[in-house]
Amino acid sequence: MDNKKIRAIGAAVLAVLWVGLTFFSWFGPAKELSTSERRPLKQMPAITMESILDGSFMKDFEGFTLDQFPLRDTFRSIKALFHNYAMNQSDNNDLYISDGYIIKQEQPLDPASVEHALSRFQFVYEKHLKDKASNIYISLVPDKNFYQAEPSGHLSLDYATMFNMVKNRIPWAMYIDITDTLSLEDYYRTDTHWRQENLIPTAQKILAEMGAQGLKPEDFTTETLDKPFYGVYYGQAALPVKPDTIQMLHSAAIDQYKVYDCNEGKPVGSDLYDMSQLDSMDLYDVFLTGAKKGTMVIENPNGTPGKELIVFRDSYGSSIAPLLVSDYAKVTFIDIRQYNPAFPNPFLNAEGKDVLFLYSTLVLNASQELK
Amino acid sequence: MLFSSIPFLYYFLPAVILTYFFLPMAVKLLLKPLCKRDGLADKLCLKLRNAILLVSSLVFYGWGEPKLLTLMVFTIVLFYGCGLAIGWCKRTLFRRLWLIVSIVISVALLGFFKYADFFVDTFNSVTGLSIPLLRLALPVGISFYTFQCLSYTIDVYRGNVASQKDPISFGAYVALFPQLIAGPIVRYIDVARELDSRTHSWDGIALGLRRFLMGLAKKVIIADNFALLMKLFRESDQPSVLFYWMYAIAFMLNIYFDFSGYSDMAIGLGRVFGFNFIENFNYPYLSKSVAEFWRRWHMSLGSWFRDYIYIPLGGNRVSKARWFLNTLTVWALTGLWHGAAWNFVLWGLMFAALLLIEKFVPALQKLPSFFRHVYVLFLIMISFVLFNAESLTQAGTDIIGLFGLTGAPLVTKETLYYLGSYAVLFVMGILGATPLVKNTGLRLNQTKVGAIMEPLVLIILLLICTGYLVDGSFSPFLYFRF
Numbered sequence A: 001m002d003n004k005k006i007r008a009i010g011a012a013v014l015a016v017l018w019v020g021l022t023f024f025s026w027f028g029p030a031k032e033l034s035t036s037e038r039r040p041l042k043q044m045p046a047i048t049m050e051s052i053l054d055g056s057f058m059k060d061f062e063g064f065t066l067d068q069f070p071l072r073d074t075f076r077s078i079k080a081l082f083h084n085y086a087m088n089q090s091d092n093n094d095l096y097i098s099d100g101y102i103i104k105q106e107q108p109l110d111p112a113s114v115e116h117a118l119s120r121f122q123f124v125y126e127k128h129l130k131d132k133a134s135n136i137y138i139s140l141v142p143d144k145n146f147y148q149a150e151p152s153g154h155l156s157l158d159y160a161t162m163f164n165m166v167k168n169r170i171p172w173a174m175y176i177d178i179t180d181t182l183s184l185e186d187y188y189r190t191d192t193h194w195r196q197e198n199l200i201p202t203a204q205k206i207l208a209e210m211g212a213q214g215l216k217p218e219d220f221t222t223e224t225l226d227k228p229f230y231g232v233y234y235g236q237a238a239l240p241v242k243p244d245t246i247q248m249l250h251s252a253a254i255d256q257y258k259v260y261d262c263n264e265g266k267p268v269g270s271d272l273y274d275m276s277q278l279d280s281m282d283l284y285d286v287f288l289t290g291a292k293k294g295t296m297v298i299e300n301p302n303g304t305p306g307k308e309l310i311v312f313r314d315s316y317g318s319s320i321a322p323l324l325v326s327d328y329a330k331v332t333f334i335d336i337r338q339y340n341p342a343f344p345n346p347f348l349n350a351e352g353k354d355v356l357f358l359y360s361t362l363v364l365n366a367s368q369e370l371k
Numbered sequence B: 001m002l003f004s005s006i007p008f009l010y011y012f013l014p015a016v017i018l019t020y021f022f023l024p025m026a027v028k029l030l031l032k033p034l035c036k037r038d039g040l041a042d043k044l045c046l047k048l049r050n051a052i053l054l055v056s057s058l059v060f061y062g063w064g065e066p067k068l069l070t071l072m073v074f075t076i077v078l079f080y081g082c083g084l085a086i087g088w089c090k091r092t093l094f095r096r097l098w099l100i101v102s103i104v105i106s107v108a109l110l111g112f113f114k115y116a117d118f119f120v121d122t123f124n125s126v127t128g129l130s131i132p133l134l135r136l137a138l139p140v141g142i143s144f145y146t147f148q149c150l151s152y153t154i155d156v157y158r159g160n161v162a163s164q165k166d167p168i169s170f171g172a173y174v175a176l177f178p179q180l181i182a183g184p185i186v187r188y189i190d191v192a193r194e195l196d197s198r199t200h201s202w203d204g205i206a207l208g209l210r211r212f213l214m215g216l217a218k219k220v221i222i223a224d225n226f227a228l229l230m231k232l233f234r235e236s237d238q239p240s241v242l243f244y245w246m247y248a249i250a251f252m253l254n255i256y257f258d259f260s261g262y263s264d265m266a267i268g269l270g271r272v273f274g275f276n277f278i279e280n281f282n283y284p285y286l287s288k289s290v291a292e293f294w295r296r297w298h299m300s301l302g303s304w305f306r307d308y309i310y311i312p313l314g315g316n317r318v319s320k321a322r323w324f325l326n327t328l329t330v331w332a333l334t335g336l337w338h339g340a341a342w343n344f345v346l347w348g349l350m351f352a353a354l355l356l357i358e359k360f361v362p363a364l365q366k367l368p369s370f371f372r373h374v375y376v377l378f379l380i381m382i383s384f385v386l387f388n389a390e391s392l393t394q395a396g397t398d399i400i401g402l403f404g405l406t407g408a409p410l411v412t413k414e415t416l417y418y419l420g421s422y423a424v425l426f427v428m429g430i431l432g433a434t435p436l437v438k439n440t441g442l443r444l445n446q447t448k449v450g451a452i453m454e455p456l457v458l459i460i461l462l463l464i465c466t467g468y469l470v471d472g473s474f475s476p477f478l479y480f481r482f
Helices: A003-027 A049-053 A056-067 A072-086 A111-129 A144-152 A159-169 A200-209 A232-237 A275-279 A316-325 A361-365 B006-031 B040-064 B066-088 B092-127 B142-158 B167-175 B188-196 B202-235 B241-272 B290-296 B299-310 B320-338 B342-360 B362-366 B369-388 B392-402 B413-421 B423-432 B436-445 B448-470
Strands: A095-098 A101-104 A135-141 A174-176 A221-224 A247-250 A258-261 A268-270 A295-299 A304-313 A328-334 A354-360
Touching: A003 B006, A003 B448, A049 A056, A049 B066, A056 B006, A072 B448, A095 A144, A095 A232, A101 A144, A101 A232, A111 A135, A111 A159, A111 A354, A111 A361, A135 A159, A135 A200, A135 A361, A159 A174, A159 A361, A174 A200, A200 A316, A295 A316, A304 A316, A316 A328, A316 A354, A354 A361, B006 B040, B006 B448, B040 B066, B040 B167, B066 B092, B066 B142, B066 B167, B092 B142, B142 B167, B142 B188, B142 B299, B167 B188, B202 B241, B202 B423, B202 B448, B241 B369, B241 B392, B241 B413, B241 B423, B290 B299, B290 B342, B290 B369, B299 B320, B320 B342, B342 B362, B342 B369, B342 B392, B362 B369, B369 B392, B413 B423, B423 B436, B436 B448
Parallel strands: A135 A174, A135 A354, A304 A328, A304 A354
Antiparallel strands: A095 A101, A221 A247, A258 A268, A258 A295, A295 A328
């Protein structure tokens, strides 16, 4: 075959590709949701004279074309693969893969954000805890980058400064360092969160510092969900990584816990492991319904009567929740991203109770959602 | 609308190409039996194509700023009318009058939309007053199309070209979307013949699309990634000396690939529609003198200032003092053309000074080739640091940062990380700024490997660019602000 024919065939393939993508962009069916990104996709905006004149139609149309582009996830993967391997870039959209884990390169430290978080904790303390709570503790959950940035040669935020800020600005709480109880393997490969089945040593350390009864690993069994778990970083990274599996801990004590959803003013029976979330976009939500509820209560019929704990927490608290109950008769979990602590909360009475602030370094470094 | 966007690549451009080629063909088939005169159907076809180009160009322009379409239409009407008037008038006085009308109104519009706040701000600074700023939206590409239009009336006045009688063809020239918003500055005289008679061929379309895709890749894969590094530099808490250098070199490469990529796309699209636009870049970083750099960088702007400002001022055929003044004027205007801020004026004046030094110190041209390369690249880098600064203070910090005078450490862990992460991009950028890639392509061109590789590379580039765009790596073209 002569060169001219080869070029003509190549040009024809290019033309077919371009025309094909154009055709499916124009006439392909619009999708409602992106499961990999866990968000609704933009739809074709309505054309009005007003939206054309103020330019909003054009802006919305661009969003629509990006969201509805044919083989969108495949194209994002092409970009990620090219960016990571051909361009040898160390991260793609601040995510990198190390030892099979997708890790967010969270950095640099945002002191203003940490200050904001600490000011919200101070507000909670002064409004709800001061002169009421018996003991107050605070602990920070390190993100995956804490463990893997150094060995993989990536950047990380200044954790030492963050921890010192917390210790210095929150003198009314005892700081519990849990960094030595965790390692990279204790987190999901494709998600930001930690694995519940690996949290017994962490929970033991927290409970020991709080003077509560410890946990016996032999008391626990695990139940594995048969649905693959594609964590939050899976969609963002757009790189080929095996999905995770979710395991849930059971024990004789745990299975007797009574869980209440207290977001409607009165307690409504709920589940420790919410199986209705199996059809949701985020399987992690099976743990105490994730981080969607401002106030949840776990009652432990085997706990020490009158011994209660209040945990101010983010989504990391959802999976460790059953392990923190221990010998407490009642534990109240409060998420001040969902519940504004400026308002009264009938379930937030700290009189004579232990209080734990358990927050991830990621939330502290991007704390704008804390109310 | 950006060339490097999904709406352009997969909606606007295919729609325009389909309409541009197939609608006139269908009309021609219908008209052919009715047209008795030879070539009449072809002429009508071309008129229809110009009309399609005009309408699509107005849609393209209005897509970003619909309210400013009126300004574009006004500019077309103004220059069309002035061109006709200059062409019709026999007396020089009236011809000059119409030329002055076109210059004064268009320069006033440019001054109002682009420089009003600059002048007010400067006036406030000097007088201590606080006259409120207008904060007008800068019409996209106003500097480019104003200069194109000025070249038209000036050339008609000089008798270099006849005025365009067909308002559709003239409108298509002014608004022509491939080069409307970021050049090259296409003079009417260069496309006058093609507006009235041009041919289309498969080879032309293929070559045009190849050039377009190469430009798209330069913009999306190289320029936009350098822009990310520059953003990281600006966000850095404590940039090291090495980071200042990386930033400066990154911007040199970013602005080159951004702007030359856009020019490639414009020239490629022009080719698709049967136009042959002038080249705008010729490997400027190979230059061995600043004068040579300006013969290779943004050539259409350099030649515009030469032909319409510098030479009419007398060029270098005047006294030394006048020549000195001419040079300063032209380069101050060149700087001001790039942006309404003092750093741009200083940037232009810096080149005036460098060009004068090169003229007065001929020994510079006798230095070994390597040293000439190094001094030109170094000075160009410094000039671009000044160019890209948001204020003179920032420019000063960025420049002294290169020499470690900000107290920054020589190197930090952060800098080494980004150096490693962007090393391949720097290599791609530096090699891509030389003719190496083009020459390799030309050498392979005649071989079987080349025949297979060329479309394959273009397909891969389209896929990768689409991947970047879909992933949302959005960065507006730098030259839009001019």
